[in-house]
Amino acid sequence: MQLCDAALNWCMVERGAAIVLLGFMGSGKSSIGRALARRTGLPCFDTDDIVAARFALGITEIFAKFGEVKFREAEDEVLRELSPDRPAIVVTGGGIVVRPANVELVRRLGFVVNLLADEGTLFDRVMRRADRPLLQTENPRQTMIEILRVRAPLYRQAADLEIDTAQLAREEAIDAILSASETFRAAAT
Numbered sequence: 001m002q003l004c005d006a007a008l009n010w011c012m013v014e015r016g017a018a019i020v021l022l023g024f025m026g027s028g029k030s031s032i033g034r035a036l037a038r039r040t041g042l043p044c045f046d047t048d049d050i051v052a053a054r055f056a057l058g059i060t061e062i063f064a065k066f067g068e069v070k071f072r073e074a075e076d077e078v079l080r081e082l083s084p085d086r087p088a089i090v091v092t093g094g095g096i097v098v099r100p101a102n103v104e105l106v107r108r109l110g111f112v113v114n115l116l117a118d119e120g121t122l123f124d125r126v127m128r129r130a131d132r133p134l135l136q137t138e139n140p141r142q143t144m145i146e147i148l149r150v151r152a153p154l155y156r157q158a159a160d161l162e163i164d165t166a167q168l169a170r171e172e173a174i175d176a177i178l179s180a181s182e183t184f185r186a187a188a189t
């Protein structure tokens, strides 16, 4: 577990009541988000699920039919509609940080956690599912490495806490997230 520089800015930006999970595809956001929701009893809002429900299509179909830009616009809209006043677990899509304005939005929602894992673990995990349109290329591993290189610093800059999901069991990751989030909330009041 590692606290980030952004955590030092806790008091400078008005922060909401949510715990927001960021990270690359395969970093464990959805499964940790669901487990956090079960443990805390809070509702879980997954931006991918909400966007998919709005289009009544899977993510791959949205990309194919409407393109990435439309997907990103819908993702932004969902993020803006989430209330910082509502205690919740918010799971974001891996590309949420590509729009700089979204970094402010996620930080406004609450305590921001960057889930990460080494490249090999991420690749094994993302290959288990076929619904990652950005990785439908001739060389998905190379594509993954290139996207990851651009995004890793963006996740890091946005987050208050980093958790390596390749090193911790899911319950340990949850304990670490809840404990850090409580510490920060106590420091902010």
Ligand code: S3P
Binding pocket: 023, 024, 025, 026, 029, 030, 048, 059, 092, 093, 094, 095, 096, 131, 132, 133, 134
């Ligand atoms: C994306 C990640 C996906 C989904 C979409 C785009 C990305 O979410 O939002 O395929 O740009 O990294 P997961 O991170 O949940 O796979």
